[in-house]
Amino acid sequence: MSPIAIIMFLAIVGLTLVITWWASRRTSTATDFYTAGGGLKGWQNGLAISGDYLSAASFLGIAGSIALTGFDGFFFSLGYLVAYLVVLYIVAEPLRNLGKFTLADMITARFDKSKVRGTAALSSIVIVLFYMIAQLVGAGALIQLLLGIPYWSAVLLVGFMMTIYVLFGGMTATSWVQIIKACLLMLGTVIISFLVLAKFNFNILTMFSYMSTATDAGEAYLNPGLKYTNGIDTISMLVALVLGTAGLPHILMRFFTVKDAQTARSSVIWATWIVGIFYVLTIFLGFGAAAFVGKEAIVAANPAGNMAAPLLAQALGGDILFSFVCAVAFATILAVVAGLVLSGASALSHDIYGQIIKKGKVTEKEQVVAARVGSIIIAVISIVLALGAQTLNVAFLVSLAFCIAASANLPVIIYTIYWKRFNTNGAVTAMLTGLISALILVAVSPNVWNPEAGKAIFVGDPLIMLTNPAIISVPLGFLGGVIGTLLSKESDEAKYREVDVKAQTGISVQDVSH
Amino acid sequence: MGNNKPAINYDKIAEMGSFKQLVKKKNVFLWTITVIFLVAYMLLPILTSFTQILHHKAIGDITWVWIYSAGLFVMTWGLAHLYVSKANVFDKEAKEIIEEYERGVK
Numbered sequence: 309m310s311p312i313a314i315i316m317f318l319a320i321v322g323l324t325l326v327i328t329w330w331a332s333r334r335t336s337t338a339t340d341f342y343t344a345g346g347g348l349k350g351w352q353n354g355l356a357i358s359g360d361y362l363s364a365a366s367f368l369g370i371a372g373s374i375a376l377t378g379f380d381g382f383f384f385s386l387g388y389l390v391a392y393l394v395v396l397y398i399v400a401e402p403l404r405n406l407g408k409f410t411l412a413d414m415i416t417a418r419f420d421k422s423k424v425r426g427t428a429a430l431s432s433i434v435i436v437l438f439y440m441i442a443q444l445v446g447a448g449a450l451i452q453l454l455l456g457i458p459y460w461s462a463v464l465l466v467g468f469m470m471t472i473y474v475l476f477g478g479m480t481a482t483s484w485v486q487i488i489k490a491c492l493l494m495l496g497t498v499i500i501s502f503l504v505l506a507k508f509n510f511n512i513l514t515m516f517s518y519m520s521t522a523t524d525a526g527e528a529y530l531n532p533g534l535k536y537t538n539g540i541d542t543i544s545m546l547v548a549l550v551l552g553t554a555g556l557p558h559i560l561m562r563f564f565t566v567k568d569a570q571t572a573r574s575s576v577i578w579a580t581w582i583v584g585i586f587y588v589l590t591i592f593l594g595f596g597a598a599a600f601v602g603k604e605a606i607v608a609a610n611p612a613g614n615m616a617a618p619l620l621a622q623a624l625g626g627d628i629l630f631s632f633v634c635a636v637a638f639a640t641i642l643a644v645v646a647g648l649v650l651s652g653a654s655a656l657s658h659d660i661y662g663q664i665i666k667k668g669k670v671t672e673k674e675q676v677v678a679a680r681v682g683s684i685i686i687a688v689i690s691i692v693l694a695l696g697a698q699t700l701n702v703a704f705l706v707s708l709a710f711c712i713a714a715s716a717n718l719p720v721i722i723y724t725i726y727w728k729r730f731n732t733n734g735a736v737t738a739m740l741t742g743l744i745s746a747l748i749l750v751a752v753s754p755n756v757w758n759p760e761a762g763k764a765i766f767v768g769d770p771l772i773m774l775t776n777p778a779i780i781s782v783p784l785g786f787l788g789g790v791i792g793t794l795l796s797k798e799s800d801e802a803k804y805r806e807v808d809v810k811a812q813t814g815i816s817v818q819d820v821s822h
Numbered sequence: 823m824g825n826n827k828p829a830i831n832y833d834k835i836a837e838m839g840s841f842k843q844l845v846k847k848k849n850v851f852l853w854t855i856t857v858i859f860l861v862a863y864m865l866l867p868i869l870t871s872f873t874q875i876l877h878h879k880a881i882g883d884i885t886w887v888w889i890y891s892a893g894l895f896v897m898t899w900g901l902a903h904l905y906v907s908k909a910n911v912f913d914k915e916a917k918e919i920i921e922e923y924e925r926g927v928k
Contacts, residue, residue: 542867542870570913798842813919
């Protein structure tokens with residue numbers, strides 16, 4: 309490693325530790341720990357949402373996908389972006405008006421049952437763990453490549469750092485690490501895109517003409533179909549992307565860090581612009597890497613294409629830009645996994661321990677201790693799983709997390725806000741149907757079974773040909789909610805009216821928040 | 823917490839004509855737009871998987887699939903701002919409803 313690279317890594321690690329130290333002095337209550345005291349401004353939270361969202365999978369993964377498969381890689385950008393409209397139109401405000409720390413808080417605003425809370429916590433933890441393992445395995449492989457250290461020590465390094473942020477700085481530190489990282493990531497991406505465009509005399513038409521002959525694929529590179537050849541599977545994957553975001557626990561948690569629905573709304577607008585601009589720029593990252601690094605060099609560094617963006621930085625900006633981009637990628641991974649630990653810990657400590665086991669009878673001090681213990685538990689479990697998952701193809705874990713979020717969490721969120729007849733039984737069945745059907749369908753999919761040894765986890769024929777089952781499991785989640793509701797006579801319209809008034813008007817936000 | 827206002831009678835607000843009207847207006851707006859953008863979004867993979875019409879060149883070597891995608895970006899930003907301007911109007915109406923309710927309580 310060059311001295312510049314070492315300095316950049318140390319600078320980023322140092323900066324984030326200073327933030328953590330500063331945040332730790334402002335973290336004394338559970339509200340501080342989980343939601344940064346609910347005091348983030350709209351633009352701050354918007355940047356932090358972008359930070360949570362622009363994971364290494366977005367930055368390194370999409371750039372690599374576009375570099376290797378052209379338009380097909382860009383599907384992810386579209387799905388992730390349009391997903392914000394679902395969040396904005398359907399979820400953000402009611403969630404902010406009803407919730408406190410977690411998704412389960414929002415559902416139990418209507419159904420005061422530990423069964424509902426437990427199920428919601430369970431689905432959140434499952435999603436967080438899948439997402440975390442994918443991030444950590446990706447991180448391990450990347451850090452291994454960047455710093456030249458063994459995989460296991462790379463995972464331990466990232467795992468240790470993220471635990472420090474969460475443990476000492478809670479949501480305040482995690483948010484600020486996200487904000488800074490989002491700015492650095494945007495800066496790096498803008499610089500690389502500018503350099504790519506400069507190569508084409510700032511003419512996009514020239515760039516497209518060049519790309520139509522630059523790769524083995526020829527003109528097909530500029531059209532979909534290089535990677536996704538099964539139409540139903542493509543559609544299913546895009547359903548998971550667009551509906552999954554609205555059910556991801558670490559994104560949902562971000563709406564509790566602001567003081568009211570207006571601020572929640574403004575933060576989504578900020579995030580939509582930042583993330584949208586970023587995803588436009590992924591075209592330049594991907595095309596640039598395909599044109600100036602080349603498929604062979606990209607695949608040689610990492611078969612999935614994850615090194616495309618850093619290699620492009622090196623090709624265009626030399627060691628300084630390469631080191632900068634690598635350091636930013638490192639910060640990206642740290643920040644995203646820290647956000648995930650927090651959302652897993654909130655489900656474990658607040659929902660399962662605080663509300664179900666202790667029935668809400670916990671002092672402020674106990675809550676903070678529980679939150680920290682929960683963080684350590686989530687961190688340790690995910691690190692252990694990631695250490696064992698090194699050889700696993702992890703790309704499907706991320707799409708599985710999106711699929712479970714769309715199938716298990718989104719139906720129950722929508723029914724809780726908009727369906728009068730919905731009841732406790734319906735909430736539990738909706739979540740379990742979505743969660744279990746997604747898991748089973750993936751377990752029998754080509755991700756897990758392949759007739760050729762080494763291509764999937766097991767050798768054999770998959771029962772279904774869908775790599776992402778959202779197109780089946782999301783309707784099942786919605787259907788499960790309807791059937792579960794109608795099978796139970798229970799209904800409490802008075803409670804629904806209260807939830808409806810709160811969600812629609814934001815009245816008594818002081819009562820439900822802090 | 824910490825406010826000394828009397829407990830809110832949610833049933834009473836839910837029964838108010840102005841509240842019912844606001845909820846209806848909001849739901850019609852939210853779900854109409856949601857259906858529109860989901861259809862626009864899902865149409866892309868449907869068109870690219872089962873037809874070739876977006877594979878043709880539109881401007882220079884840029885094919886229609888990129889133009890459609892650019893449209894989805896513009897749509898997302900546009901609808902995000904439409905939402906905020908609409909929500910500000912709804913906020914004002916919600917505030918009036920709360921005031922109406924509070925006058926009724928006194």
